[in-house]
Structures are given as structure tokens and as C-alpha cells.
Amino acid sequence: VTVRIGIIGTGMIGEDHTRRLTDVISGAEVTAVTDVDADRAKEVADRFGGTAAVHSNGHDVIADDNVDAVVIASWGPSHAEFVLACVAAGKPVFCEKPLATTAEDCRRIVETEAATGRRLIQVGFMRRYDAAYQALKQVVDAGTIGAPLLMHCAHRNASVPDSVTTAGVLTDSVVHEVDLVRWLFDDEIASVRVLLPKRSSLAAAVLHDPLVVVFELAGGIMIDVELSVNIRYGYDIRGEVVGEIGVAQLADAAKTMVSTTAGSIRPVPADWRERFISAYDTEFQEWVDGVAAGADATGPSAWDGYAATVVTDACNAAYETQSVVTIELGERPVFYATGGTA
Ligand SMILES: NC(=O)c1ccc[n+]([C@@H]2O[C@H](COP(=O)([O-])OP(=O)(O)OC[C@H]3O[C@@H](n4cnc5c(N)ncnc54)[C@H](O)[C@@H]3O)[C@@H](O)[C@H]2O)c1
Numbered sequence: 001v002t003v004r005i006g007i008i009g010t011g012m013i014g015e016d017h018t019r020r021l022t023d024v025i026s027g028a029e030v031t032a033v034t035d036v037d038a039d040r041a042k043e044v045a046d047r048f049g050g051t052a053a054v055h056s057n058g059h060d061v062i063a064d065d066n067v068d069a070v071v072i073a074s075w076g077p078s079h080a081e082f083v084l085a086c087v088a089a090g091k092p093v094f095c096e097k098p099l100a101t102t103a104e105d106c107r108r109i110v111e112t113e114a115a116t117g118r119r120l121i122q123v124g125f126m127r128r129y130d131a132a133y134q135a136l137k138q139v140v141d142a143g144t145i146g147a148p149l150l151m152h153c154a155h156r157n158a159s160v161p162d163s164v165t166t167a168g169v170l171t172d173s174v175v176h177e178v179d180l181v182r183w184l185f186d187d188e189i190a191s192v193r194v195l196l197p198k199r200s201s202l203a204a205a206v207l208h209d210p211l212v213v214v215f216e217l218a219g220g221i222m223i224d225v226e227l228s229v230n231i232r233y234g235y236d237i238r239g240e241v242v243g244e245i246g247v248a249q250l251a252d253a254a255k256t257m258v259s260t261t262a263g264s265i266r267p268v269p270a271d272w273r274e275r276f277i278s279a280y281d282t283e284f285q286e287w288v289d290g291v292a293a294g295a296d297a298t299g300p301s302a303w304d305g306y307a308a309t310v311v312t313d314a315c316n317a318a319y320e321t322q323s324v325v326t327i328e329l330g331e332r333p334v335f336y337a338t339g340g341t342a
Contacts, residue, residue, distance in 0.1 A: 006032035006067035009074030080105040099305025106306035119296035123305035145243030234268030303336035
């Protein structure tokens with residue numbers, strides 16, 4: 001079976017997912033695309049086979065009889081409307097993060113999906129599909145390091161455009177650690193605070209860089225996340241879980257460490273695309289296989305998307321107020337109690 005996919009938003013990641021679905025993933029075909037920039041949509045359709053229909057808006061993609069499932073890769077504020085339209089049409093939807101930009105919209109999506117009784121929605125948190133993170137989770141779950149107590153994370157980018165603000169980093173960057181630690185420790189984040197280290201002179205005035213975000217999970221595990229987004233040397237994602245009787249470190253990305261008489265070189269990826277390319281491929285192959293089998297989505301759920309938006313809102317509040325902000329997610333529909341893990 002070939003799953004026919006419609007893409008809404010053919011910008012940077014929408015184009016990359018079109019390439020992935022066309023050239024890398026088996027069992028998928030991109031049959032329709034759209035973008036508010038119509039030329040851009042046509043250009044991407046032409047570049048990858050030229051057979052996809054170019055529609056003038058996202059709702060026409062969702063309604064297209066030649067589309068079995070939809071990928072949403074447009075700007076965040078447009079996601080909620082398209083996700084709800086996919087659920088109404090009964091079509092599986094892969095929505096890039098965020099699920100929606102407000103907690104209210106996320107909550108509405110969660111309730112709408114739960115009422116259908118089918119998991120149609122998957123949110124694009126790809127770190128769950130990264131081999132190094134999966135190996136780390138196996139060690140934690142096996143009890144090899146004893147009960148996990150705390151985790152140190154680093155999220156480093158070589159640079160970001162001068163337009164990126166502190167709120168932008170707390171919304172768009174740290175969201176990946178938010179989902180990651182909820183999945184890794186199978187628990188919800190209960191509170192957050194944001195610490196402000198000495199500022200890097202390389203950061204623009206609108207950005208406090210670096211930041212340290214501290215999460216506390218409901219069960220007491222504490223996680224510190226260093227966000228340094230102008231660190232020049234590369235894209236470096238680190239993690240170390242401290243347990244009662246040992247520690248487990250996130251393995252390096254698949255780069256060969258070279259040691260000579262001159263010393264050792266540990267090459268780092270240039271950017272997130274390079275670091276997580278296999279994770280995106282695995283994420284999409286599993287999603288397509290599930291859709292082809294008519295199965296419910298098993299990846300990050302609408303509930304996970306809701307939790308991520310609530311927590312990133314809390315990160316922004318904690319930064320602005322410089323206080324500990326507690327997080328109330330409210331009742332989780334029983335529907336989301338199973339699954340939701342890659
Ligand atoms: N999972 C990840 O690691 C990851 C990485 C990058 C981006 N993202 C997410 O993917 C989404 C897109 O990011 P990007 O970096 O590709 O942005 P982008 O600006 O490069 O692309 C977005 C595209 O969507 C189009 N668009 C906007 N509103 C639209 C609408 N209503 N209908 C149709 N097209 C519309 C824009 O014209 C643009 O071409 C964002 O939500 C972002 O957070 C996720």
C-alpha cells in the first residue's frame with residue numbers, strides 16, 4: 001500500500017519532509033502540497049517529481065480524495081485549524097511542533113480527538129526516535145543506574161539570527177527537552193524556573209544567552225537544561241542522567257572521534273538537521289507504516305503536544321517573573337493513558 005500524503009507548508013522543514021517522504025521513506029507518495037507562497041509550493045512540487053497537485057489552501061489539501069494523510073509544516077499559529085480539520089475529515093495527521101500555539105487550542109484538540117476514539121494525531125517531537133536517546137531510555141528503564149534522580153542537559157547552537165528572542169528560545173528550542181524528559185522518565189513536569197547566567201557578548205540584545213531552565217517532575221526528578229545558542233563551535237546536544245548507583249550519558253552523534261599524537265578531536269554536527277536526520281527518517285517511516293496498516297498513531301500524541309505548550313508557556317512566565325512557576329495540566333483523558341511512546 002502506498003500512503004498518499006498532502007503537505008501543508010513547504011518552507012524549510014516542509015520541503016525537507018517532502019524530500020524525505022519522496023526519496024527516503026518507503027510506502028509513501030506526496031500527492032498534494034500547498035503554501036501561502038504559491039510559487040514556493042509549485043517549486044517544491046516540481047523539485048520532487050512534479051506530480052503533486054498544488055492547492056491554493058490547506059483545507060483543499062485535507063479534502064483532496066487523493067490524500068490519505070496530512071503533514072502540517074506551516075507556521076505555528078495555523079496548526080490548530082488544520083489539525084482540527086484533519087480530525088473532522090477522519091484523516092491521520094502529522095503536525096510539526098507546536099500542536100497549537102495556545103494551551104486552549106491544544107486542549108480543544110485533545111478533547112476533540114479523544115471524542116473520536118481514534119488516535120489520528122502525531123506531533124513532530126523527533127528526539128524520541130533518535131538512537132542515542134532510545135539507548136539512554138533503555139538504560140534508565142532497565143534500572144542499571146538505579147532510580148533516576150536528576151539529569152543535566154545541554155542544547156547548544158552555533159548561532160541564531162539576531163531576531164531570535166529569549167521567548168523564542170523558551171518556546172521553540174527548549175520544547176524538545178520538555179518532550180524528551182516527559183518521555184524519558186514517563187512523568188509530567190510539575191514546575192519550572194529559569195536562571196540567568198552571565199550573558200554572552202555574542203548574543204543580540206533581545207536574547208538572554210545562555211539560559212538555564214530547571215524542571216521538576218511530579219515524582220521529584222530534577223532536570224537542568226543549559227541553552228547556549230551562539231556558542232559558535234557547532235550544534236551539540238548532551239544529556240547525563242544521574243541515578244542512585246550510577247550515571248548514564250547520551251552517546252555522541254554518529255561522528256568518529258579522532259585521536260593522534262596532536263590530541264583528540266570530537267567532531268560536532270553543524271546543525272540540528274545533521275544531528276537528527278536519522279531520527280526524522282525513523283519518525284516518518286514508522287508514522288507511514290502505521291497509517292498504511294490503518295493503526296492508531298503511536299508517536300507523540302496530542303496530549304504530549306498540549307503538555308509541551310503548557311510547559312513552554314510556563315517557561316516564559318518563569319523567565320518574566322523570575323520565580324518558580326507550577327504547572328497544572330488538568331485531567332488527562334484516559335484515552336491517552338496508553339501509547340504515546342515511540
Ligand atoms: N521538529 C523540529 O525539529 C522542527 C524543526 C524546524 C521547524 N519545526 C516546525 O515546523 C514548522 C515550520 O517551520 P519552518 O522552519 O519550516 O518555517 P518556514 O517559515 O521555513 O516555513 C513555513 C512555511 O509555511 C507557510 N505557511 C504559513 N502559514 C501557512 C498557511 N496557513 N497555509 C499554508 N502555508 C503556510 C509559509 O509560507 C512557509 O513557506 C514550525 O511550526 C516549526 O516550529 C520543527
